[in-house]
Every structure is written in C-alpha cells, then in structure tokens.
Amino acid sequence: MDYSVAVIGGGLLGASFGWGLARRKIKTIVIDQGDNAIRSARGNFGLVWLQSKGVGMPEYARWTHQSTREWVAFSEELEATTGIGIHYDRCGGYILCLDDAMQEATERSMSTLMTSLGDHAYDCKSLNYAEVKEALPLVGKIAGATYSPHDGHCNPLNLLRALHKGFIMMGGKYHSNCTISSITPLSGGGFRVTDESTGTTFSAEKIIIAAGHGSAQLGTQVGLDIPIFPDQGQVLVTEKRGPVLRHPTNFVRQTDNGSFMLGPSSQKVGFNTDTNPEVLAEIARNCCTAFPFLSQIKIQRAWAALRIMTPDGFPVYQQSDEHSGAFSFACHSGVTLASTHALQVPKWIEQGAIPKQYEAFHPRRFHV
Amino acid sequence: MIDVAIVGAGPAGLTVLEELGKHNVEALLIDEQPQAGGQIYRSLTKNLHENSDLCNRLGESYTAGKKLVSSLDDQTEKLLHARIWDLTTNLQSVTLGLTSAKNTQLLHAKQVVLCNGAMERPTAFSGWNLPGVMSIGGAQTLMKASGLVPEEPFVVVGSGPLVYLYINQLLDSGVKPTAFLDLTQSNNKKHYLPHAIKALVHHSSLIQQGLKWQKRINRSGIPVYQNIQQLTAKGEKSLQKVSWQSQGRYHEIDCKLLLTHDGIIPNTQLAKAANCQLHWHELQKYWHPKLNEYGLSSKKNVWITGDSGYIDGAEGAIIKARITAMSLANQLGRLSYGSWQKQLAPLTKKLKKMRHLRHFLEHYYLPSDAFNPICNNVDLICRCEQVSKTQIQIAAQEQSQGINQVRVFTRCGMGHCKGYQCGDNVGKIIAHEQQRSVMEVGYLSGRLPVKALTVGELASIKSG
Amino acid sequence: MFKRSMPMLDPVSFFFNEKVIVANKNDTVAAALLAAGITTFSLGTNEKTHRAPVCMIGNCFECLVEIDGQSNQQACLIEVSANMNVKTQYGLVLVKDLLESNMKNSKND
Numbered sequence: 001m002d003y004s005v006a007v008i009g010g011g012l013l014g015a016s017f018g019w020g021l022a023r024r025k026i027k028t029i030v031i032d033q034g035d036n037a038i039r040s041a042r043g044n045f046g047l048v049w050l051q052s053k054g055v056g057m058p059e060y061a062r063w064t065h066q067s068t069r070e071w072v073a074f075s076e077e078l079e080a081t082t083g084i085g086i087h088y089d090r091c092g093g094y095i096l097c098l099d100d101a102m103q104e105a106t107e108r109s110m111s112t113l114m115t116s117l118g119d120h121a122y123d124c125k126s127l128n129y130a131e132v133k134e135a136l137p138l139v140g141k142i143a144g145a146t147y148s149p150h151d152g153h154c155n156p157l158n159l160l161r162a163l164h165k166g167f168i169m170m171g172g173k174y175h176s177n178c179t180i181s182s183i184t185p186l187s188g189g190g191f192r193v194t195d196e197s198t199g200t201t202f203s204a205e206k207i208i209i210a211a212g213h214g215s216a217q218l219g220t221q222v223g224l225d226i227p228i229f230p231d232q233g234q235v236l237v238t239e240k241r242g243p244v245l246r247h248p249t250n251f252v253r254q255t256d257n258g259s260f261m262l263g264p265s266s267q268k269v270g271f272n273t274d275t276n277p278e279v280l281a282e283i284a285r286n287c288c289t290a291f292p293f294l295s296q297i298k299i300q301r302a303w304a305a306l307r308i309m310t311p312d313g314f315p316v317y318q319q320s321d322e323h324s325g326a327f328s329f330a331c332h333s334g335v336t337l338a339s340t341h342a343l344q345v346p347k348w349i350e351q352g353a354i355p356k357q358y359e360a361f362h363p364r365r366f367h368v
Numbered sequence: 369m370i371d372v373a374i375v376g377a378g379p380a381g382l383t384v385l386e387e388l389g390k391h392n393v394e395a396l397l398i399d400e401q402p403q404a405g406g407q408i409y410r411s412l413t414k415n416l417h418e419n420s421d422l423c424n425r426l427g428e429s430y431t432a433g434k435k436l437v438s439s440l441d442d443q444t445e446k447l448l449h450a451r452i453w454d455l456t457t458n459l460q461s462v463t464l465g466l467t468s469a470k471n472t473q474l475l476h477a478k479q480v481v482l483c484n485g486a487m488e489r490p491t492a493f494s495g496w497n498l499p500g501v502m503s504i505g506g507a508q509t510l511m512k513a514s515g516l517v518p519e520e521p522f523v524v525v526g527s528g529p530l531v532y533l534y535i536n537q538l539l540d541s542g543v544k545p546t547a548f549l550d551l552t553q554s555n556n557k558k559h560y561l562p563h564a565i566k567a568l569v570h571h572s573s574l575i576q577q578g579l580k581w582q583k584r585i586n587r588s589g590i591p592v593y594q595n596i597q598q599l600t601a602k603g604e605k606s607l608q609k610v611s612w613q614s615q616g617r618y619h620e621i622d623c624k625l626l627l628t629h630d631g632i633i634p635n636t637q638l639a640k641a642a643n644c645q646l647h648w649h650e651l652q653k654y655w656h657p658k659l660n661e662y663g664l665s666s667k668k669n670v671w672i673t674g675d676s677g678y679i680d681g682a683e684g685a686i687i688k689a690r691i692t693a694m695s696l697a698n699q700l701g702r703l704s705y706g707s708w709q710k711q712l713a714p715l716t717k718k719l720k721k722m723r724h725l726r727h728f729l730e731h732y733y734l735p736s737d738a739f740n741p742i743c744n745n746v747d748l749i750c751r752c753e754q755v756s757k758t759q760i761q762i763a764a765q766e767q768s769q770g771i772n773q774v775r776v777f778t779r780c781g782m783g784h785c786k787g788y789q790c791g792d793n794v795g796k797i798i799a800h801e802q803q804r805s806v807m808e809v810g811y812l813s814g815r816l817p818v819k820a821l822t823v824g825e826l827a828s829i830k831s832g
Numbered sequence: 833m834f835k836r837s838m839p840m841l842d843p844v845s846f847f848f849n850e851k852v853i854v855a856n857k858n859d860t861v862a863a864a865l866l867a868a869g870i871t872t873f874s875l876g877t878n879e880k881t882h883r884a885p886v887c888m889i890g891n892c893f894e895c896l897v898e899i900d901g902q903s904n905q906q907a908c909l910i911e912v913s914a915n916m917n918v919k920t921q922y923g924l925v926l927v928k929d930l931l932e933s934n935m936k937n938s939k940n941d
Contacts, residue, residue, distance in 0.1 A: 034770055042776055138927065161777050168766070176769065238823065239784070239904050240877050242926035258877065258924045262823065274643065275816055277454050277465045277474055277829070284827035293927050295824025298904050301786065301815035400890070400909070407889055414858065422838055487891050499871045499884030500833060506888035507834075514856060514863040516834040541837050605882045606871040624871075625833045635891075752893065754881065784893035784904070789886075819890070820906065 001190050003029045003173070005349060006204035008180055008193070008218060009211035011041035012156075012334030013341060015163035017208055019078075020346035022170035029202065030167060031195070033214070034177040038271065040212050041334060043233060043305015044156040045263055046255065047248055048088065048336050051095055051124055051148040055109050058116045059360040060314045064333070065122055067340045068150050074339035075154065081169065084162040086154050087256035093151025094132070094249045096142055096290050103143040110146055124148040138244060140292045145249075153248040155256050156335050163342070180214075183207060183221045185323045191222070206325040206349060212308050213271070215330055223322035227363055228330050231309035232269050234279050236262040236287075239298045251283075251290045259300060262287045266307075275304045307332040310363075317361040319354050327354070369476045370396050371700060373464055375452055375638060376483035378406020379682050380674025380689040382436045384481050385444070387693030391702040396477070397446040398466070400819070404440050404448070406485055407505070408682055409433035410512040422515050425540040429533060430512070453817035455480065455642045457667050462642070465816065472825040479669045479696060482639060483689065486632040486675035489654070490789045491526070491739040492746045494600040496628075500607025504534050504629035517543045518625050523610045525549035525599060526629030528733045532581035534627075539588055546621055548585065548592045549599070549612060551630070551736040560731035567728035570721050593619065598745065599738050601626055630739045633792075634676050640814025642670050648807040652679070653735045653792065655811050661716075662695035663688060671696055684722045691715050741793045742800050749797070750790040752783020760794055764801035771795055771810050787812040834866045846916040855912045862888060862895045862907035865918070873897050873907060874921035897921050 005021050007014045010032030018030040033039075050068045054061025068090070075088040097103035107126045114121040125147055127135070132145045168174055181196035186203065194201045209218050209226070219226040240258030247253075254260050265279050280302055288295045308330050310316050315331035327349065331337060348354050372388060374381050377399035388395045397404075405412045412433050415423050423431050440446065447468055454465030462480045466473055488505045495501065504526060510516040517538060524535060524545040535545065568575055586592065597613040611620040633654035636646060645658040645666040656678050657665050663673040673692040674685035694711055697703040703711075737743040741757055749757050755778050763774045771794060774780065780794055781787035787794070791812045799806045842857035848865060855864030862885045865873065872882045874896045885895035888908045895907040900917050903925040907918075 042772075157776055176773075236823070236826075240924050241903075242924040244927045274456060275454075277456065277463065277816070277826075280816075281826050281829040284823045288823060288827045295822065295827065296902060297823050297927075299817050299821050299823060299826065300784070301782070302817070303815060402911075411858070418841060419838060425837075487889070488887060490892075497881070497883075499873075499882050502833075502885065503887050506886060509888040510834060510863050510866065511837070514859045514867065515836055515838040516863060516867055517837045519833060519835050522833075543837075606884070754876075754878070784896070785891065788891045788893075820909075 001205050002202040003027050003204040005029075005206045005208060006031065006191070006193055006202070007208045007210060009209070009214070010164070010174065010176065011039065011210070011212050012044070012160060012338060013210035013329055013331070014208070015160055015167065016334070016338045016341035017210060017329070017345055017349070018167045018172050019163045019170075020342035021349065022167050022172040023342075024346050024350060026346065026350060029173040029175065029204065031178045031180060031193070032174065032176040033179065038213050038273065038306055040306050040308055041160055042157075043235065043303065044335055045235060045261055046153050046156040046253065046335060047093070048090070048152045048154055049093060049333075050122065050150040050336075051093060051146060052106070052109060052113070053333070054314075055113045056312065057314045057360055058120070059358070061113060061117055062120050063340065063358075064336060065120070065150070067337050068152070070339035070343055071152070074342060078159075078162045078166060082162045082165045084158050084165060085256070086159055086162060088152060088154040089246065090150070090152035091246050092147060092149040093153070094136065094145045094147050094247055096132070096139070096145045096249050096251055098142050098286060098289050100143045106146055122148065122150060136245070136247065138291055138293055140289050142290060151248065153253050154335065159335065159338060163338075180218060183218060185222060185326075189325065191323070191325065206327070208349065209326070209328040210330070212330075213306060215328060219328050222326035223320045224318060224326060224328045225363055226316060226328050226330055227366060228308050228310055228316065230271055230306035231332070232265070232267040232272060232304050232306055233263065234265045234275055234283065234302065234304045236280060236283055236302045237300050238262070238294070239300050241297065245291075249290065251287050252294070260294065260297065262294070271306065273304045273306060275302050311366055315361045316363045317354055317358055318363055324352065369461060369478060370394060371478050372396070372696065373398060373462070373475065373477040373480045374483060375464075375480065376406060376485055376674070376676070377401070377404035377440075377446070377448070378408060378483060378485050378674065378685075379433065379436055380485070380676075380685040381406070381481075381483035382439055383686045383689035384483060384673065384693040386439055387690050388697060391694070391697035393697050393700055393702050395445065397440075397444065398450050398452060398464075399446075399448050400451050402449045403437075405433060405437045407509060409437050410509055412437050415512070419515065422511075426512060426537055427533075427540070451819035452638065453819045453821040455638045455670075455818070457642050457669055462669050465821070467821060467825050472821075472828050474829055478700070479671065481671040481673060481692060481696065482676050483674045484635045484638060484676045486679060487635045487788070489630045489633050489735065489739075490793070491628040491630045492741050492749065492793055493739055494745050494747065495602055495607075496746065497748055497751050498601050498603050498607045499605070500603065500624050501601050501626045501628065504530055504627045505632070507627050508534050508537070511537065517541045518545075518627070520544065521546040521621065521623040522625035522627065523547045523549065523621055523623055524627045525551065525596070525738070527551040527553075527736060528629055528631045529578055529729070530632070531629050532578060532585065535585050535590070536581045539584065544588060544590055546591075546623060547619075548590050549596045549614075550592055550594050551596055551738050552732070553734055553736075554594060556731065556734065560728060563724070563728035563731050566724040569724075571725040574725060596738050628739075630736050631733055632675065632679055634679060636676070637814065637818045639665065639670070639672055639676070640811070641816055641818055642667055644670055644672070646811060648805070651734070652730050653796075653806075654679070655792070663692035664695070680722065680726055684719065684726060687715055687719045687722060691719070741797055749793055750778075750780035750783065752785050752789070753779040755780040755790075757797060760797050761801055764798040771798055772813055774798060775812055781812045786815060833869070833871065836867055844912050844914055846912050846914065846918060848918045849920055859912050860908050861897065861899065861910050861912055861916070861918055864912050865907065872920060875923060877924050879923040898925065
C-alpha cells in the first residue's frame, strides 16, 4: 500500500483530517481539486459557534460543545508549529434578534435545546435591548439577543492555510489539481484511487471521502450514500477599520485585519456561485439595522459559496458496510468542528471504526 | 425595462448611442464622469469653451473628439456621474447595480454594451510604490482635466505611442523631461517588419505622425536612453532619485516625479462580473473577453466593444462600436438581415485595414522586460496588501495552487484595487513557477463591487 | 511634482489637514493636492506606507484620503467643493471617530 489513509478533499474537513492523521504519524495523502472547483471552504464566515446548534439532535450540540472546548489548545498548537496566526478569540457571541418575533423564536429554540441537553446544558442567556446595548454600544434599535460565552471566531483562511502547512511539515503528501475518477476496492483490502487528470494511481488501506460537493459521486463507488445538497450563502466584506467590535454576532463580525464580514443568507439555487444583488441588499439592510454605523462603510468585496447541507442540517458521518476501510464525512460547520475533526476523528480512523456514540450522524436516520 | 444600457461615454459608447439611435433602439448611456468623452476626450467640452490654449497644446488627436462629444444633448437619455458596481445576467435580461446622485438601484435592460475602454498596464519595478511614481496616462489626465504639467526635473520611462504623444504635448507646454528612457525593444525586427510593410501601405499618415513625434523628441535636446536595465526608484517617504543601467553604464538622476507607461490593456472588470469568458493575449500579455466578430461576448445579452473588448485604438473603437450597434439592432429586430449585412461590409473592410496598423503596433511595442516581475528585481507585487514576489512564489511552488488559491493564501488581490495592480503579474509569476501558461493559470475571479459602494447604499435598494 | 500651466478661472478653496488650499472648479481632489505639492495622500493601514495617486482614473486606489469625515475616498474621482475638509488618511479610522466627525460636520451645515 502506498498510503495508510487517502483523504479525498483538501477543504476544511479534508485538511483537518489530514493534519490530525499526520500528527499521529499515519502515512497520509490529501488529494484536492484545482483552483476552479467549488471550494466551499473559501466561503466561510469564521465563526467557532455553539449557540443554537443541535435543536432536534442533542448529540450534535454535545459534539459542537466538545469542539469549542478543544479549539483553544488546537489553535495554539497550530500557531506554534506553523507560525500562522489563527486569531481565535473565544470572547462570547451574540445572536442578535432584529424584532420581537425573532427574539421569541430564538428564546424558544434555546429553551428546547437546553431541556434536551439535560446535564449537558451550557451557559447561554437571553438579553433585552438595554442589556445588549450595554454590552455592544454600537448596536442599533433591535429587540434583544441571546449570548453564550462559548462562542468565538477565528480567521478561517489562515486556519486552512495552517492545516495545509502543518500537514506537509509533518510529512503528509498533498496533491492538488486532481480529479478522482475512480476508487476501486481491492480484493485483499484497501483501495486503488485513480486521478483522471494525470492518469496516476495509488493505493491506500483506508479512504476518507471529504470532498464537499464532489462526495456523493465518489461515495457510490464504495457503497456510501452521502445525501448532501448545496445551500448558497452570500457574504459581504467591508473596508478595514480600527477595532471596535470584538464579539462576533450572527449578522456581523469584525475580522482580525479590521474589515467587517456581513451575512448570512441561504438560497437553494443549485450549484450557482454567482452573487445576487437583491440578496446582498437584504443582508445589508439587516446588518444596518443591527449596526447603523455600517451604512457609511464601503463594501470591499462580496461572494457566494455553497454550504454542504444535509437534509436536517446535521453532519453525515459514516463508514461503509461493504468496505469497512471507507469513510465519509460531510457537514457545513467545518470551522467549528475543525478541532474535533483534527483531534478525535483520526483516532477513529486509526482504530478502524466510528465509535457507537456517533451513530446519530449516520445517514440511515433519513430512511425512517 | 429598457432595451439597451451603454456603459461608458467615450468614443465607443457615444458611437454605439448614435448608431442605435439611427435604428430607433432606445438606449441609456451611463458614465462615471460628469461629462462625456471617456479618458481620451476627458474634459474636452469644457476645454473647448474655456481653455483654447490648452486644446492647442493637447493637439489634434484630442480636439478631433469635438464632434463626438457634442453629439450629446439634453434630449439624450443619460446617467452621468453614476457608478456601476455590479453586472449580472440571466437568459432574458441584464441587471446593473448602479449608484447615482439620486439613488442606488438595480437597473434592468434587455441588453448591455460595455464600452468602458482601456486602462494602463501596471508597471511593477523596484521602488514603484513610492509617491512620485505615476503613470503617463494619469499625468495626461491631469493635463486634460486641470491643465497640470510636471515640474522639472522629472523622468519619463516607457514605450508606446502615448509616450511620444505626451512628451510632444509637454514640449508644446514649454516643459521637458530631464531624461527619456525609451523601452521600445530594438531586437525584435524580424517580428515586426512583416507587419510594418502592411501598416505603412495602409496607414502611412498615422505612421508618419508617430515618426514626427519621435523626431521632435530627438531634436529637442532631451537625453534619450535605450536598453534599460535595473530601473529603480529610490526615496524614503517619496521619490528622490531614479537610477538605471544603459549600454553598460550606471545613471542616476535626482527627481521627484517619474512617469511610466507600458501600453494599454482592456478594462475587463464588468466582463468578469458578468462571468464572460476571457482569453489571454500571449503576445501583448493581457486578458480580453472572448467575442464574436460583432462584439457579442459568451453571454448572449452582453456586448463588449471599443478598447474594453480588444485594444484597437480610438479609430478602431469607433468602427467596432458601429458594427456592434448595428448587430445589436439586428438582434432586437430593428434592422433587417439584408440591410445589416450591407451596412456591415464597408465597416468590416475598414476594420481589417485598421488591424494592419494594430498588428504592427502589437509586434513593435511589446510589454517591457523592465516591468516584468519575472525579469526584473521588483520585490513588492501586491501594493494594497503588501505581498512580496517571494510570498507568491512560495505559495505557487509549495502547493501548486491556482491563482485564486494563491489569493486566498497570500491575500494578494484582496485589497482595495482587487488585483488591478497585481493580478496579471501574479498570474505571470505562478505560470513561471509552475511551468504552465498564463491561460491555464487563469485570472483572479471578479468580485463585486466593481466601483465604490457603501453598505448603506446597497441597503437602500428598493426590493421587488 | 506638478504645476499649473494656465490660470485658475474659477477658484475654490478647501482644507487639507486644516490648511487652506486654493484649487480650480472641477479639479479633482487629487489634482488639487498634487498641484499644491502634496506627496502623501495616505499612510496605509500599517500607518507606514506612504501612498499617492498613480492612475488618476479610479483603478489603483492609491489616492485614498479622508473627506468630510469619510475615509477611503478616491481623491481622483471626487471634485473639490468649497470648504471641503480633506485629511491624510492615517491607518484604520475608528468607527467611533467617524461618528464623531460626522456630528461635527453636520453641525457646520
């Protein structure tokens, strides 16, 4: 076998798995597409976020909570070894509610979630307008917010860069500009992977499909059903300003270089990565309601990216029944989950199985 | 919904407007400047009225635009002092994101004609980012719009017709560069000579005009240097000295102004925003939209003409603009196929003839090695984000990334200018490191807004 | 760097870093500052990189200045107006300063 593990996909998931595997001294290759692939990892907002996650699936809330706990040590190790600043700040985050209806819905949702978590409920409270105004003096006239000290943000592009750099520093092999045409299970175990663009092949004992939107087609070759579809999100980035907003919010966050990122949006437009000015205008309106000072700030650039969305929005993790060395992972929270993807998942791969407690993430939940 | 939006009120845009008018096609002319004329005829209307001395000094190539800029009147549907920050298309229409003094809106049209002209090729060399290093086109704009001329001592470096024209305009203003570093390559005779014959036969007057400009420079006493190497701008907070090597000797001049020029390239910002396909011109090293012979891009309701489609100069722009406008009128059913083809014939012939000169100029004035980051010792490539050549080389080598991944990893092209000053050079550097063609490496994907836009202006768009 | 080759027919005065500069009507802010001998328009976000105009037609963004409390204004695309308050752009303008200087400017209206 050329490699112990082949990771197909070099975005936030693939790079996290690769880094974690190389860290465990497992001989790994990460295979990536080229520049003009969909590359959802580029569209990321940068939140490392716990609040509101897992309504309807407490396992996901617990998994996310574990991720946010492991993020500090994870980012410190990445920074120390690669010299690339991740700028992780776990300062607490706010879900701003622009009107009463949103405030009620958000509070209800939070209460349902905490109930379902029982002993695993975490620190999260709701605030009225006066309380939000005291915490965030620049906020506009909104209904209120919910706040959790577990939330934070980072520089997602630097995160991806650092994972790639660290992976290579630890001896990982990285191939880009590839198009995987086939993954063939070998009779003695293991898989043969063929890169269509160069015609080269290599073998690996285990494979992880973490190819974002390209995963479904690859999954069929090793008996994995990966039910994902694109959910388009658009983002605005503004010119840089001196730091005035430390805490990330659901609509706006200020990055480490001073620019503001504005979102979110969600559209079902297939694999379309074109921005839509009407959607952007709505983002702008919401963000100006949240923070009126933004109205005079210039927009630097805008883009659209395709979230990897599953039918219920929760991750899909699975191992093939037919070929036990084949795994697939798909989710839309590649930044928040980067720590556990890097520190926990490689252990599972090494042991050869996804632990039973993560059964909830198996896509058979959709076949009820 | 209007039939046609015309972006740009330079020679091409004004001609498209006039031609469409002949075929009763309703069109709206949009330009960023408060007056029509584009950059070539910048402030011409005002200068004709108020500054005849300046008009004389700028010469015939400037005043020749008189008829064109006077063609606009109060009846013309126009939106001046308006900036277009986005262009999107679907099968039925185009949508322009537009901000004017009145408001910010999404303007829908059945078709759009992009006539946003050309821009100067950025000239990267050691010290290029010092205040006091400016483009010749920029200096010429200062002269046209405000009557400003350089203070001596100053140095001019570059190649191309614009350089000779500008120095002549300065001589007519009683101003002389302290030195002229002529970057025209002298060792490519076998490439341009075949084209020179055809150009001479068909455009002897234009060629003679160029030679006349050159001769006057040679007679003016301005020191002219050739075979320039190691061009360097030096200074602390601004330019203080310019140095170079020429014919094996080192030269240095104290000066506060260095004017550079390395030819012009199409402005493809809106073409990129609309996702039109682009091609790389291997000889002249610029990206241009893929167009059919009538100026239709890869998007069926986006037409691109004038210099923003391909560099053909002002006269070529006017011919192409007419061809595009007629073809558009035919597309909209206002001009029958027979009439269209009949009117096209002489124009196509004229354009073909024009292209003899163009081919000569393309082979004679090649992009300079002095400004090519592969050949020179420039360190800073992305000025906005302060990214060095070394950083880009590392990103290109380490992970075989394409140009957009290199942008993600180094931040080059993420600053204010969105890659205008660095994008093509980043492409060249990556191509060199990865032994690929620039066409394969690609270009920085376009991002809205193409022009300034505040969050508040965007938010103010009325929905629906 | 540059000088006027003809007299100003329609003078307009404005402020640059609190000093009065006289320009001609329809001059862009960039032209007016260059004619007045200004060589630094902004000091970049690192507060060290001196920037001045290059292209004069809105493509290079090296001519950014602060005008009437708004930062990142392209001086080559904006015409001077009487009593306009132009400043060297220095580093990252704080939103708080923007809000305060806006209040100051609106008081002058």
